[in-house]
Amino acid sequence: MSWRSPGRPWTTHEAGFSLPIDAAVAPREARNTSPQYAARYDRDGELLPGQLPRRSDDPFSGREGEIAAMAAKLKASGLERARALPAPPTMQEVFEGLQVHQQDPSQRQAPRLR
Numbered sequence: 001m002s003w004r005s006p007g008r009p010w011t012t013h014e015a016g017f018s019l020p021i022d023a024a025v026a027p028r029e030a031r032n033t034s035p036q037y038a039a040r041y042d043r044d045g046e047l048l049p050g051q052l053p054r055r056s057d058d059p060f061s062g063r064e065g066e067i068a069a070m071a072a073k074l075k076a077s078g079l080e081r082a083r084a085l086p087a088p089p090t091m092q093e094v095f096e097g098l099q100v101h102q103q104d105p106s107q108r109q110a111p112r113l114r
Helices: 035-040 064-084 091-097
Strands: 002-005 008-014
Touching: none
Parallel strands: none
Antiparallel strands: 002 008
């Protein structure tokens, strides 16, 4: 669910719910309700007894097979890309590629004593 406050319309507020909710904002005055609203909701915006939440707008209902096929296709293409990548270097190759700074023994300074 998301909404904007009238004082700061550039900010969108969001809240996630674990289960889908069916809610309505009750009109300020009862005379502003439509007949469709009054048939489904009481004055507080709660569903009347016997009214079921509407879930017909679910874009995923009945598409389980299509969704599973798309997921399988995405997994397969990810595996193909992973196989096409070169193998990461071994630790031995990493250490061999490091340049170790070695100081010339003639340039060493004796430790200072205090």
